[in-house]
Amino acid sequence: MAAGSTNSWQRKNGFERERVPRPFVIGVAGGTASGKSSVCAKIMQQLGQDDVDHKQRQVVIINQDTFYRPLTEEENAKALKGEFNFDHPDAFDNDFMVNTLKDLVAGKEVKLPQYNYKTNAREEKWHTVYPADVVLFEGILVFYFKELRDMYHMKLFVDTDPDTRLARRVLRDTKERGRDIENILHQYTTLVKPAFEEFCLPTKKYADVIIPRGADNTVAIDLIVQHIQELLRPSANKIGNKRPRYNSDSFVGRPH
Ligand SMILES: Nc1ncnc2c1ncn2[C@@H]1O[C@H](COP(=O)(O)OP(=O)(O)O)[C@@H](O)[C@H]1O
Numbered sequence: 454m455a456a457g458s459t460n461s462w463q464r465k466n467g468f469e470r471e472r473v474p475r476p477f478v479i480g481v482a483g484g485t486a487s488g489k490s491s492v493c494a495k496i497m498q499q500l501g502q503d504d505v506d507h508k509q510r511q512v513v514i515i516n517q518d519t520f521y522r523p524l525t526e527e528e529n530a531k532a533l534k535g536e537f538n539f540d541h542p543d544a545f546d547n548d549f550m551v552n553t554l555k556d557l558v559a560g561k562e563v564k565l566p567q568y569n570y571k572t573n574a575r576e577e578k579w580h581t582v583y584p585a586d587v588v589l590f591e592g593i594l595v596f597y598f599k600e601l602r603d604m605y606h607m608k609l610f611v612d613t614d615p616d617t618r619l620a621r622r623v624l625r626d627t628k629e630r631g632r633d634i635e636n637i638l639h640q641y642t643t644l645v646k647p648a649f650e651e652f653c654l655p656t657k658k659y660a661d662v663i664i665p666r667g668a669d670n671t672v673a674i675d676l677i678v679q680h681i682q683e684l685l686r687p688s689a690n691k692i693g694n695k696r697p698r699y700n701s702d703s704f705v706g707r708p709h
């Protein structure tokens with residue numbers, strides 16, 4: 454049998470040989486402060502991409518927070534009191550989010566704003582994200598929208614205990630997001646927690662891999678990194694400075 458082809462048993466059992474898609478898109482979901490960004494940063498670092506210039510990067514991380522829609526004056530006044538629901542699917546600019554991912558999948562560069570959690574708004578200055586071989590798209594509701602879900606080739610759910618997440622959120626939001634404790638706890642108990650239970654937690658069922666304890670789970674992260682490296686072989690065992698080529702012969706077809 455020629456390399457890369459399938460025999461009748463494989464075809465009957467769903468083991469069609471697939472080409473590794475380019476880019477390989479990974480959705481990373483999980484509750485607030487579960488460690489999504491930290492997990493993505495570790496994956497990026499272990500793939501040796503940290504020191505690579507942005508234009509040459511083979512792995513890019515996109516944060517769903519980038520796609521919060523602009524607020525009206527009235528909504529902004531609520532946001533400042535911790536009374537705007539940033540954890541509801543309607544808080545996002547869905548078209549912008551879907552089109553951005555479609556463009557990245559099509560190998561196009563995209564322009565993205567920086568989100569400012571202190572002003573609850575996008576910054577004026579936008580930056581360019583260049584086409585990459587692996588796109589990590591992380592956020593609380595990245596599995597919620599079917600149109601997005603259908604674009605992922607791998608789905609990871611970062612599963613960290615809620616008490617730990619709240620403790621980390623309090624520390625992070627006071628230090629980095631300009632909030633006071635009263636505001637954080639009010640927002641968390643009235644909006645964040647109920648929305649997590651209604652919109653985020655039910656999407657865990659879509660995950661291919663659930664990562665308990667987030668970035669502390671070095672075993673899970675090592676396995677995921679190994680899998681990505683395997684997909685990107687054989688030009689290099691590890692992603693180095695050279696852009697790898699996908700090789701369909703090195704890809705093991707899967708039954709779904
Ligand atoms: N394993 C960990 N131990 C201690 N602090 C952590 C750990 N993982 C993440 N954090 C901290 O918790 C906060 C939230 O983590 P982050 O990765 O940004 O989560 P998410 O992207 O899910 O909101 C950050 O301040 C981060 O530094």
Ligand SMILES: O=c1ccn([C@@H]2O[C@H](COP(=O)(O)O)[C@@H](O)[C@H]2O)c(=O)[nH]1
Nearest residue numbers: 484485486518539540570573574593645
């Ligand atoms: O202006 C904003 C925008 C978002 N939030 C909160 O952020 C989290 C999502 O970010 P994580 O990094 O995943 O924690 C979400 O729970 C929103 O409540 C905000 O408070 N203000």
